[in-house]
Each structure stands twice: as structure tokens, then as C-alpha cells.
Amino acid sequence: MQTFALFFYIFVDIFDLINRMTKKQATIQDIAKALNISISTVSRAMSDHPKIKKSTKDQIWDMAKKLNYQPNTIAASLRKGKANTVGMIVPRVNRHFFSNVITGVESVLNPAGYNLIICQSEESIEKEKININTLIASRVSGILISLSLETTKYDHIKRAIKMGIPVVLYDRVCDELDVCKVENDDFSGSYDLTRHLIEQGYRKMMWIGGSRKFNTYTNRYQGYRKALSEIGLEADNMPIFEGSISLETSYDYFKTFIENEQLPEVIFSASDYMAMGAILALQEKGLRIPDDIAISGYSNEPFAALINPKLTSVEQFSKEMGQETARLLLAQIQSGNPNNVSTKTMIRPRLIVRDSTQNKNPDPTPPTND
Amino acid sequence: MQTFALFFYIFVDIFDLINRMTKKQATIQDIAKALNISISTVSRAMSDHPKIKKSTKDQIWDMAKKLNYQPNTIAASLRKGKANTVGMIVPRVNRHFFSNVITGVESVLNPAGYNLIICQSEESIEKEKININTLIASRVSGILISLSLETTKYDHIKRAIKMGIPVVLYDRVCDELDVCKVENDDFSGSYDLTRHLIEQGYRKMMWIGGSRKFNTYTNRYQGYRKALSEIGLEADNMPIFEGSISLETSYDYFKTFIENEQLPEVIFSASDYMAMGAILALQEKGLRIPDDIAISGYSNEPFAALINPKLTSVEQFSKEMGQETARLLLAQIQSGNPNNVSTKTMIRPRLIVRDSTQNKNPDPTPPTND
DNA sequence: AATAAGAATGCAAACGTTTGCATTATTTTT
DNA sequence: AAAAATAATGCAAACGTTTGCATTCTTATT
Incomplete structure (x- = not known):
């Protein structure tokens, strides 16, 4: 008797186990069989095909619900030759700017029925190549990519393009690829900011930023340079730290800089983080900002509005950039003729003036613009 | 003659167009045909099957390279019944904490050959349901999910579990689901922080934080409460703002609070952002931190180390949380018997003491621990 | 009532892999 | 040199859809 009971329980357990492991999800075939109709009809009903009778559709939909049917997009993708999936390569997701671009991309792609595979290149061209291969293997409908800092050759991207996969570059672009590009208008942002500094009466400036071999920093530098040249100043002759x-x-740089060099009136930092480092170093030496020395940043990181003094910066419309990038890609996917256009979209940033560049005793005779 | 030339160009153009639109990617069938061998052999060679002769493999690999072959993972997924893809639902990607969790997840999943589909619930249960369906439709091998703030019913998640898809909850978990969970040890973090405040000599405390109907904030409150009760103080009798x-x-709250109420010695804020708001309000009224009033935060947002005074906070190991979550999922996927274990992993956070809680004249007789 | 026209449904191939089993080629053993 | 053992390859079905074309069912027209 006891043995019997034991056997019974084991039996149930094994049965449950087998059930779990072999549980097949319902397919349109199951629905078809249950209703004694053809697979094609079910398939058409699922995509609300106009030629299927309303009453048939209702039956099918009911049965689908009853069987807990979930369409198998993999099978559909295979049959259709492409997945409703877009690949996005991003240097790092845990950067304020990029995670906002992602949000923007999703806000356009999801309503259009696409999902997003996100890959990180981690600023390495090798990882970037692997990412591209993964995305090709996944037969994505398109690829969005912001180049890693290491990337100077583009064969891997060209391969994707040649295969007919629409590609859109965003933020970190390059001239060599003939595709749609969405960029921040760094030149303008930087120019506007420099104009503001000039209007505040500052003349002795200093540039700090990332290496100007990267587009971003060249463009920012050029905007700065242009604004200065308009009032007869030569940026190249002023201090520069790259x-x-x-x-x-x-921070380290300014710790020693203060000791040895004469300070400018204002530091134009092409990065909020670098600005922050400078501020910490300067404040440690007892310098007051902006009274003793002014400073501006770039990117409007969340902390810019929170530190003391609040940091003047340039806001980049990252979410909007993502949306525009996604829209361009969708247009190409839907055109059916990918990569036959190459556009260049500039997202204009916005100057945000805060306390760190407020001159207490501005130049009484501001320069004219021409 | 001219007509001829024109015709020629149009011909080329159309040919190019057709070529672009019908360009088929090479398949293992193409390789098989080119080498006059069977498809199975090619397939096996591609996955380095031991039974295939080295020389055959080399031939196949060469031809694959020549034909620019990229495996079609969609077809493979269909055949194998599952994709090498993991779905991750995250309330928002553009949150410092979550984007770091993503980084951690990827760092484990990618080397294991999985890619990640990231979906945002945007704190909405409706979007969460849609996300789950999308992921099921994509036949993901597993799902990682942090619940939206709205989520109090779990049928959508139970459905995925019932279908045999391994599920791991991270950060925002719930008791009702019997799966693996990875949580921040908010209780301990909060307890440790409160102990530090006590050791600094503070006694009159105030709690501010998010609604305690959410796990996170209950746990943090309980840690705070416990530490206080150990020295005979009752948290419930001290001021609380939710x-x-x-x-x-x-910020708004403290603007008026200062006018009407008596200030505590220290504010325990269960959120860095709320701490920041308080700091701005207090400093505007001319109060010095920590001299007039101390304050602590939670989460160690990037700005915590940058503001003045630097904010004492609790660092959460977000990347590590992602890694642990991914590891648990992989283990389940590989076990082949999903969701048969339900574990609970606690990630212990770390107290980071900074200037905002340094008591200039601490209590000369610190309390004992028991 | 027969026919035409249109609406609704069904058939069957295709998408590119993987894999159990069968077959053939090669080597070893007797 | 034949048989046995092993290594290497091939066959064919399956995965779950989609879709052009063929067929059947309705309704309208004569």
C-alpha cells in the first residue's frame, strides 16, 4: 500500500517533469487543427487579413486565446527573410548621453513594431566588429551605430552596407561612409557658448578638452576659435590642454597648473567632467568661481545644475537625436532601397547659462559682432 | 550612338538595383553546392563537429570566407526551438543604476554567446505586459526583469514562467513569484549608515524617502529603525517625509518645512536626489551643511562626490548585481529545468562617508552597540 | 436554374538551419 | 584478403510561419 502511494507520487513528479521539459507552445497549426481549418487561414486571421470572414477571425482569435498562443516571430522572420529587429551599437550604455539616445530610439522604434538589440562596443574596434557580425547573423532590419573612439577603418561597416542592411550613424560619425548621419552641431554649440563668454567681458581664455583628433572636439574647438577670431583673438595662441x-x-592637471602658470579669466572646457575636475582643483586652492576665475562645461551632465557654483554648459538633445536617427532608419527600411541616400542631420544644442560664468564686473564696452 | 550609351547606363542602373534588392546572403547550401558536398557536413563543420575531417573543415571555412558567409541565427533558432537571446526588462535605461546593471548583464551574457534584447517598462504595467509578450514571441532563452512601480499583479510574468522560460527578478522583486531573485540589501545599507550617524553623535533624526509601499523604501526604513531602536530611539516618533x-x-517640501518646523540634527534621505533637493533648499536659507544640519543620501549617484559638501551615501553594486543576475539565469538555462529553484541573493552595499555627515562636535560618549 | 463574379479558404513550397539515422570510405584486425 | 571496427559523410525530416496560386463556397446576375 505504502509502496503504491510512493510509486504514485514519483509517477506524478516525473510526469510533471516531462511535461515541463516538453511543453510545446501552441502554434497556428494547433489552432487550425482544433477548428478544423487550414493553417493559411489561421495565419491570415492573425494578421487581420481582409479576405478572412469576420466570424472566422473571431473563432480563431478565441481559440488562440484559449490555447495561450504566442506567435513565433522567429519562424516569421525566417520565412520573411528579415526580423523586425534593429541593432544598435553604442560605445557604452551607462553614459548619460547614450542612454538617452537609446530612450529616443526606442520611443520611435517600438510603436513601429520593431525591437532593439543593444550592443556595447566599449570603445573597442574589435568588439565593434563582433557586434556587427552578431547583428548580421541576427538578420536585423537595420543598424544604428556610434563609432568607437578606436575606429578609423570601416570595412566591417561597409560589409553590412554591401549586404543591403540600412545603416545610420549617430553622434560619432565619419566622412568615409556614405550613409545617413545624425550629428550634434558641436560647432554652433561651442560658438554660442564662446559668444556668451565674450559678452560677459572675458578675453583671456583657455581651452581644455579631449583630443582634437576626434570630430567632436575638433568641431567644438573650431566653434570656439571662430567666435574668438571674430573679435580679433587667436585661439591657437591661448593656453590649450588636451x-x-x-x-x-x-583635476591633476590643474593642481600643478595653478602653481606654475598664470590663470586665464575663463576656462572653456569641452567636457563637464573636465570642468568639474578643474573646479575641484581650483576651489581647493581657495579660488572662487566665477569671481576669481570663470569656467564653462559642455554636455549638461545632470550634476551641472547641482554643483556650486552651478555650471554653465551646453545641452545636447540626446533623446531627440535618438528619435531622428530611428526615423531615418525606418524610412530607409520602408523604402526597400537601403543606403541609397546619404543625409546629414545636425541637432542644434542649447546654451545653458548658469552661475559659473557670470562676470561680476563685465567689460563696459562689449564688442560688436562683425 | 547617344541613345545606345543612354540605354547602357540605364541597364547598368537597373541591374544594380535588382542586384541590391535581390542580393541573397550566402547559405550553407551555397557552400555545399560549391564544394559538391552535403549540407549536413557544412553545418557540422561550421560548429567544429569532431567527426568532420580537418581537411574538409578547412575547405569549408575557406569557401565560407570566400562567399562572405554569415550564419543565419534565425534559421538556427527556429530549428533549435530557442534563440540565443535573453530579454531584459528595465524600468528605464537612462538611470545611472539600471544602465550599470545592463553593463553587468552584458559582461556575462555576451561571452556566453547570448545577446540581449532590452525593453523599457517606463514604470507602466501595461508596457511591462507588452514587453513580456514581445520577448515570448522572440522565443528568448530567458527573461530578466525589474518590476515597474505600478506592478502589483503578476499574471503576465507567471505566464512566461509557465511556458518554461527561466525568469530572474532583480532589484525590484516581489514575494509572490517563486523564482530566483537578486536584491540590494537595503536593510543592511541603511542600518550601517544609521549606525554611522549615531556614531557621529546625532540623535534627532528625520527620515525622507519614497513611499514605503515599495520594498526598497520599506527595507531602508527598517534598517534605519532597527539601528535607532538599538540605542533606545523610536524612528516612528521622529519626523518622516514620504x-x-x-x-x-x-526641494519644495523643505522650502516650507524650514519656516514652520524645528529642524533635526540630521536628515536621513533614502535617495540622493531627495537629499540634493533638501541641500539646495537649506543652503538657500543660509544653513551650513553639516555644521547647522547634516544630511545623508542613498545610491551614490555620480553627483554625490561632486557637490559641496560631498554627500555621504551608500554605494550599490549595480554592475555586480547585473553579473549575478545573468549568472543565475545562465545556470537555469543550462540546467534545462527552468524555474525549479528559487533563490534569493543579497548584494551588500557599501557605506561611503563624506563631508555631509561629519559632526564637528560629536557626542563625547558614543553609545554601545547592545 | 444556370452562370458569372466575387469572397473565402486551402494547398504546398519555401525560408536556412540542425540532427538522428543510414550509408559510404578508411583503417585496423585477423 | 576478408572481416570488423571506426571515421567521415549524406539523407531527409523537422522547426512555424508566409504567400502565390488554386480551389471551393456564396451571392448576384441573367
Whole structure:
């Protein structure tokens, strides 16, 4: 008797186990069989095909619900030759700017029925190549990519393009690829900011930022240079510090800079983080900002509005950039003729003036613009 | 002659167009045909099957390279019944904490050959349901999910579990689901922080944070309460402010609080952003931190180390949480018997003491621990 | 009532892999 | 040199859809 009971329980357990492991999800075939109709009809009903009778559709939909049917997009993708999936390569997701671009991309792609595979290149061209291969293997409908800092050759991307996969570059672009590009208008942002500094009466400036071999920093530098040249100043003759874009780099730099060099009236930092490093170093030496020395940043990181003094910066419309990028890609996917256009979209940033560049005793005779 | 030339160009163009639109990617069938061998052999060679002769493999690999072959993972997934893809639902990607969890997840999943589909619930249960359906439709191998703030019913998640899809909850978990969970040890973090405040000599405390109907904030409150009760103080009798977790909410609150109420010695804020709001409000009224009033935060947002005074906070190991979550999922996927275990992993956070809680004249007789 | 026209449904191939089993080629053993 | 053992390859079905074309069922027209 006891043995019997034991056997019974084991039996149930094994049965449950088998059930779990072999549980097949319902398919349109199951629905078809249950209603004794053809697979095609079920398939058409699922996509609300106009030629299927309303009453048939209702039956099918009911049965689908009853069987807990979930369409198998993999099978559909295979049959259709492409997935409703877009690949996005991003240097790092845990950067304020990029995670907002992602949000923007999703806000356009999801309503259009696409999902997003996100890959991180981690600023390495090798990982970027692997990412591209993964995305090709997944037969994505398109690829969005912001180049890693290491990337100077583009064969891997060209391969995707040649295969007919629509590609859109965003933020970190390059001239060599003939595709749609969405960029921040760094030149304008930087120009506007420099104009503001000039209007505040500052003349002795200093540039700090990332290496100007990267587009971003060249463009920012050029905007700065242009604004200065308009009032007869030569940026190239003023102090310049180029370094890795981190708080520490700049902090260390200014720790010794203060000792040895004469300070400018204002520091134009092409990065909020570098600005922050400078501020910490300067404040440690007892300098008051902006009274003793002014400073501006770039990117409007969340902390810019929170530190003391509040940091003047340039807001980049990252979410909007993502939306525009996604829209361009969708247009190409839907055109059916990918990569036959190459556009260049500029997202214009916005100057945000805060306390760190408020001159207490501005130049009484501001310069004219021409 | 001219007509001829024109015709020629049009011909080329159309040919190019057709070529672009019908360009088929190479398949293992193409390789098989080119080498006059069977498809199975090619398939096996591609996955380095031991039974295939080295020389055959080399031939196949060469031809694959020549034909620019990229495996079609969709077809493979269909055949194998599952994709090498993991779905991750996250309330918002553009939150410092979550984007770091993503980084952690990827760092484990990618080397294991999985890619990640990231979906945002945007704190909405409706979007969460849609996300789950999308992921099921994509036949993901597993799902990682942090619940939206709205989520109090779990049928959509139970459905995925019933279908045999391994599920791991991270950060925002719930008791009702019997799966693996990875949580921050908010109780301990909060307890440790409160102990630190006590050791600094503070006694009159105030709690601010998000609604305690959410796990996170209950746990943090309980840690705070426990530490206080150990020295004979009753947290429930001290001031408490519960509100939405934003800088503005807290800023507005303290603007009027200062006018009407007596200030505590220290504010225990269960959120860095709320702490920041309080700091701005207090400093505007000319109060010095920590001299006039101390304050602590939670989460160690990037700005915590950058503001003045530097904010004491609790660091959460978000990347590590992601890694642990991914590891648990992989283990389940590989076990082949999903959701048959339900574990609970606690990630212990770390107290980071900074200037905002340094008591200048601490209690000369610190309390004992028992 | 027969026919035409249109609406609704069904058939069957295709998408590119993987894999159990069968077959053939090669080597070893007797 | 034949048989046995092993290594290497091939066959064919399956995965769950989609879709052009063929067929059947309705309704309208004569």
C-alpha cells in the first residue's frame, strides 16, 4: 500500500517533469487543427487579413486565446527573410548621453513594431566588429551605430552596407561612409557658448578638452576659435590642454597648473567632467568661481545644475537625436532601397547659462559682432 | 550612338538595383553546392563537429570566407526551438543604476554567446505586459526583469514562467513569484549608515524617502529603525517625509518645512536626489551643511562626490548585481529545468562617508552597540 | 436554374538551419 | 584478403510561419 502511494507520487513528479521539459507552445497549426481549418487561414486571421470572414477571425482569435498562443516571430522572420529587429551599437550604455539616445530610439522604434538589440562596443574596434557580425547573423532590419573612439577603418561597416542592411550613424560619425548621419552641431554649440563668454567681458581664455583628433572636439574647438577670431583673438595662441576626458585628468592637471602658470579669466572646457575636475582643483586652492576665475562645461551632465557654483554648459538633445536617427532608419527600411541616400542631420544644442560664468564686473564696452 | 550609351547606363542602373534588392546572403547550401558536398557536413563543420575531417573543415571555412558567409541565427533558432537571446526588462535605461546593471548583464551574457534584447517598462504595467509578450514571441532563452512601480499583479510574468522560460527578478522583486531573485540589501545599507550617524553623535533624526509601499523604501526604513531602536530611539516618533523620489519634491517640501518646523540634527534621505533637493533648499536659507544640519543620501549617484559638501551615501553594486543576475539565469538555462529553484541573493552595499555627515562636535560618549 | 463574379479558404513550397539515422570510405584486425 | 571496427559523410525530416496560386463556397446576375 505504502509502496503504491510512493510509486504514485514519483509517477506524478516525473510526469510533471516531462511535461515541463516538453511543453510545446501552441502554434497556428494547433489552432487550425482544433477548428478544423487550414493553417493559411489561421495565419491570415492573425494578421487581420481582409479576405478572412469576420466570424472566422473571431473563432480563431478565441481559440488562440484559449490555447495561450504566442506567435513565433522567429519562424516569421525566417520565412520573411528579415526580423523586425534593429541593432544598435553604442560605445557604452551607462553614459548619460547614450542612454538617452537609446530612450529616443526606442520611443520611435517600438510603436513601429520593431525591437532593439543593444550592443556595447566599449570603445573597442574589435568588439565593434563582433557586434556587427552578431547583428548580421541576427538578420536585423537595420543598424544604428556610434563609432568607437578606436575606429578609423570601416570595412566591417561597409560589409553590412554591401549586404543591403540600412545603416545610420549617430553622434560619432565619419566622412568615409556614405550613409545617413545624425550629428550634434558641436560647432554652433561651442560658438554660442564662446559668444556668451565674450559678452560677459572675458578675453583671456583657455581651452581644455579631449583630443582634437576626434570630430567632436575638433568641431567644438573650431566653434570656439571662430567666435574668438571674430573679435580679433587667436585661439591657437591661448593656453590649450588636451587630455583624456575625465575628472581626474583635469583635476591633476590643474593642481600643478595653478602653481606654475598664470590663470586665464575663463576656462572653456569641452567636457563637464573636465570642468568639474578643474573646479575641484581650483576651489581647493581657495579660488572662487566665477569671481576669481570663470569656467564653462559642455554636455549638461545632470550634476551641472547641482554643483556650486552651478555650471554653465551646453545641452545636447540626446533623446531627440535618438528619435531622428530611428526615423531615418525606418524610412530607409520602408523604402526597400537601403543606403541609397546619404543625409546629414545636425541637432542644434542649447546654451545653458548658469552661475559659473557670470562676470561680476563685465567689460563696459562689449564688442560688436562683425 | 547617344541613345545606345543612354540605354547602357540605364541597364547598368537597373541591374544594380535588382542586384541590391535581390542580393541573397550566402547559405550553407551555397557552400555545399560549391564544394559538391552535403549540407549536413557544412553545418557540422561550421560548429567544429569532431567527426568532420580537418581537411574538409578547412575547405569549408575557406569557401565560407570566400562567399562572405554569415550564419543565419534565425534559421538556427527556429530549428533549435530557442534563440540565443535573453530579454531584459528595465524600468528605464537612462538611470545611472539600471544602465550599470545592463553593463553587468552584458559582461556575462555576451561571452556566453547570448545577446540581449532590452525593453523599457517606463514604470507602466501595461508596457511591462507588452514587453513580456514581445520577448515570448522572440522565443528568448530567458527573461530578466525589474518590476515597474505600478506592478502589483503578476499574471503576465507567471505566464512566461509557465511556458518554461527561466525568469530572474532583480532589484525590484516581489514575494509572490517563486523564482530566483537578486536584491540590494537595503536593510543592511541603511542600518550601517544609521549606525554611522549615531556614531557621529546625532540623535534627532528625520527620515525622507519614497513611499514605503515599495520594498526598497520599506527595507531602508527598517534598517534605519532597527539601528535607532538599538540605542533606545523610536524612528516612528521622529519626523518622516514620504514623497515622489525627485529633487523638486524634496526641494519644495523643505522650502516650507524650514519656516514652520524645528529642524533635526540630521536628515536621513533614502535617495540622493531627495537629499540634493533638501541641500539646495537649506543652503538657500543660509544653513551650513553639516555644521547647522547634516544630511545623508542613498545610491551614490555620480553627483554625490561632486557637490559641496560631498554627500555621504551608500554605494550599490549595480554592475555586480547585473553579473549575478545573468549568472543565475545562465545556470537555469543550462540546467534545462527552468524555474525549479528559487533563490534569493543579497548584494551588500557599501557605506561611503563624506563631508555631509561629519559632526564637528560629536557626542563625547558614543553609545554601545547592545 | 444556370452562370458569372466575387469572397473565402486551402494547398504546398519555401525560408536556412540542425540532427538522428543510414550509408559510404578508411583503417585496423585477423 | 576478408572481416570488423571506426571515421567521415549524406539523407531527409523537422522547426512555424508566409504567400502565390488554386480551389471551393456564396451571392448576384441573367
